[in-house]
Amino acid sequence: MTQMSYSEAIRDGIRMEMRRDSGVFLAGEDVGIFGGCFGVTAGLQEEFGKERVVDTPVTETAIMGLGVGSAATGLRPIVEIMFADFMGVCLDELYNQAAKMRYMFGGKTKIPMVIRAPVGAGVSAAAQHSQSNEAWFAHIPGIKVVMPGSPADAKGLLEAAVRDDNPVVFLEHKLMLGMQGDVPEGEYVVPIGKADIKRSGTDVSLITWSGMVPKTLAAAEMLAAEGINAEVVDLRTLTPLDKETLLSSVEKTGRAVIVHEAVKTGGFGGEVAAVIADEGFGYLDAPVKRVTAPDTPIPFSPALEKLWIPDETRIVAAAKELVRG
The missing domain is CATH 3.40.50.970 (Thiamin diphosphate (ThDP)-binding fold, Pyr/PP domains)
Structure with a gap:
């Protein structure tokens, strides 16, 4: 390495x-x-x-x-x-x-x-x-x-x-x-179509990808400080989607929060939620939640852009709502 x-x-x-x-x-x-x-x-x-x-x-x-x-x-x-x-x-x-x-x-x-x-x-x-x-x-x-x-x-x-x-x-x-x-040094291949559990947990599955992975991991640590053990699933590949890893995590935790930076309407998180509803509905103890950007163009203003991008606080709030009601 x-x-x-x-x-x-x-x-x-x-x-x-x-x-x-x-x-x-x-x-x-x-x-x-x-x-x-x-x-x-x-x-x-x-x-x-x-x-x-x-x-x-x-x-x-x-x-x-x-x-x-x-x-x-x-x-x-x-x-x-x-x-x-x-x-x-x-x-x-x-x-x-x-x-x-x-x-x-x-x-x-x-x-x-x-x-x-x-x-x-x-x-x-x-x-x-x-x-x-x-x-x-x-x-x-x-x-x-x-x-x-x-x-x-x-x-x-x-x-x-x-x-x-x-x-x-x-x-x-x-x-x-x-x-x-x-x-890893030298040639190194990660299979396409295989998600990765970036953090194991038992209380809620935080499902994410790309730039939201570091923020979701940080949110999981914030949740741990409050007694909530979150699992972080990094999809890595959207198509083909690793349904097995996704559904296994939801089966274990009973709760799912999907986190992505793209706007909510038509975002890939809706497809992930549909897979969970269609093939893992019986695993759920609470509704599936999404944490996304709002349905607006992205602001140029740094202050507005910071508000536009999903952050750790919003991820934590969504997870706590599912776990504690």
């Missing part, structure tokens, strides 16, 4: 896969000389050259099209969209082409591509550069959606995504890029 930041862990995962497989390449706006908007890909062009770390024009449609076409012809592209908010520009290439080609061609064509993009608020980037839009992609059959909540998971899931023969949307939370943690 070695200490790495979340961004360093992603970069190390990319590096491991590019060394392992000459068919892996990276493309996106400023990913080469500049090292990416947030510095995640710094130094990779120096190691692998301009043919494998490609600085593209400012055109999301072309970046995504490059990924789809090269994946269909046998390469393993990692394409970066500078902000997940910009994915709407190239959505047709993703949901009508990448997601459907393998199915429509009877499995004869694989689309092994990774689409990396940062999500999340907290840096005063305002409404067009701060969204958590994972629910868009989770709604599309044929795409896998990954949102790691720790540096180790970021590296392991990135390597798994590159090796997958299907399109994987890999979403990185901006506020986690500097987060430090122990990360």
Whole structure:
């Protein structure tokens, strides 16, 4: 193990896969000389050259099209969209082409591509550069959606995504890029579709992912100080969803609080709640609660943005309501 930041862990995962497989390449706006908007890909062009770390024009449609076409012809592209908010520009290439080609061609064509993009608020980037839009992609059959909540998971899931023969949307939370943690050295793969119990507990299941993982763990410690033993379930992968781990936790605790940064209406937390209601209703001793952002655009004002983002206090309040009534 070695200490790495979340961004360093992603970069190390990319590096491991590019060394392992000459068919892996990276493309996106400023990913080469500049090292990416947030510095995640710094130094990779120096190691692998301009043919494998490609600085593209400012055109999301072309970046995504490059990924789809090269994946269909046998390469393993990692394409970066500078902000997940910009994915709407190239959505047709993703949901009508990448997601459907393998199915429509009877499995004869694989689309092994990774689409990396940062999500999340907290840096005063305002409404067009701060969204958590994972629910868009989770709604599309044929795409896998990954949102790691720790540096180790970021590296392991990135390597798994590159090796997958299907399109994987890999979403990185901006506020986690500097987060430090122990990360395995060398090649390291975390299976896609497997949740992780980040903290064991018996009284309530706190189900979360991505940038809400650290806040949910902090909330669990606050609850422990008040005699409530919370379990923290990090989904890590939204699609395919690890129902077994999710339902096993709810069966153990009898209560569920779903925590995500995205707005409430249409958020992926609604799908998680539906799975619990449909397949684990008999386990519940209380209604399922959601802690989310409000249904508004994200404010630019730092003071308003801080209020907009779900925090530990709201998570604690929701858990206490379920446990103590």
